[in-house]
Amino acid sequence: MFGRDIGIDLGTANVLIYVKGKGIVLNEPSVVAVETSTNRVLAVGDEAFRMVGRTPGNIVAVRPLKDGVIANFELTESMLKHFLNKMKVKSAFSKPRILICCPTNITSVEQKAIRQAAEKSGGKDVYLEEEPKVAAIGAGMDIFQPSGNMVVDIGGGTTDVAVLSMGDIVTASSIKVAGDRMDSEILNYVKKEYKLLIGERTAENIKKEVATVFPDARYEEIDIRGRDMVSGLPRTITVNSKEIQEALAEAVSYIVQASKQVLEQTPPELSADIIDRGVILTGGGALLHGIDQLLSEELRVPVLVAEDPMDCVAKGTGIILENLDRMSSKKVRI
Template identity: 75%
Template structure:
């Protein structure tokens, strides 16, 4: 068996791997469980995610990526190695060529860290591409024509906004506000309003089930359990969608502002194309109730949610793997 070309969406929250000719073969949380005394990796991905908030003192469950970049190099390398072994892409005679996506504004040092982590996990060559560009390709946009396409990619650690034309990014903005920030704001709001401590997983569950960014909100509600801050005992409360909308409001406005900033510096001809073609939302944040309506109202431009928004970047890497020779290799 020979090495294959593979594309990796190395996200803060999830890692998706696309193998050329096979499609998306892996989609797991970017989480690692480690023994703090021996530094041995105990679990990776889905198995480690189930341990979040439920481990004894000697086991720590961590995310080796933060805000779209590597926060813990050794753990990222171990995580990548585990995932590559799991999907069995490394051949006996050849190592795979890997295409990895990254936010638009990462530094050369951060690029080097991503490249080295991929090389040490078993890559022959590493190519780097900007996330919104790959997301646009995966969403089915023809970015190689001389017309403007705009993408808002809301991931776990970063939101990338970009206008693309003739196969490259014309204007872009990347902010470290996305899904993780929404979770943190929900957690903080419930702590402040209800004097109840909840975990990250519960906050994420609230976001998925009743999260909304529309000012009109929805009438949904759900019961959650946590620890009472006053007496330290377990308690159950009911949380309404309007509370969640209020908690996430500030973070969402930062995303709106980032999109507005990109539109303000976009050449007028491309702005005219965007009015015709609209804006595409990709990434896990696209699932937030009302995000398309809110952006359309604020920016006065049609906004659409991509088909399978979470898979857009991974699918885009698959399409770009067909033209690997046209992509610059990371120096």
């Protein structure tokens, strides 16, 4: 097979890969299982995720990306290589062109790390695009008109907020508060209130099953199991939506604040457009119960959750890939 154009949503929590002509072909957790004594990679993606919190001492399940940027270069490269080999997008005769997404305010050093990881894992030409712009395109927003569009992309490691017009970002903010931070807030709440130790996966499950961030929007309970900090023995407790709302209040306030800040810096004509069109929520965090109601109340504009919010960035890379030749001026080489 000849090299294809591929788009990568290199997320802190998940990696999604879009292959031109095929659509989204891969959606797996950004996790690598490593043997500590030899640094040998044992598993990647879904297989490695199943090991999180359940491995013996000589094996660790690592997330090579933190806060939207590469924390471990070698493991990121191994992970990308594994996924590209799995997709069979490379051939002996040609390499794929890769479009990869990154948060808005990362440094040139962090950008270079992402580029090098993509090139070393088998990319020919590597293009970088800012995540909120790609997410807006994937959510079906027409950002190429002279009118204001606002997107809030809540991922695993970062929340990117941007106002777009004429195909580019007018004002933007990126904060390192998103899904992972919410999981750790839940984990800490349970530890503090119930003296119970739980794992990341349990915390994420609580967030999905019972969490809400809007007062009285939901009341559900869930039984969770963990290790009692006093006796050291397993114990089961019940937590409810109201408790989790309290636990998430601080993290969510940062997202609200970042959104307000971007709106305050937006030119008045574009602000008027946003009142008409509303704000679009993308990313896994858009599925958090009540986040749309909370943002709508705080920002005083309509807030809508995109269709398939977790796939928006990957879909956006697909749309850009279809028009990649027109965007050759954006090509980034080392």
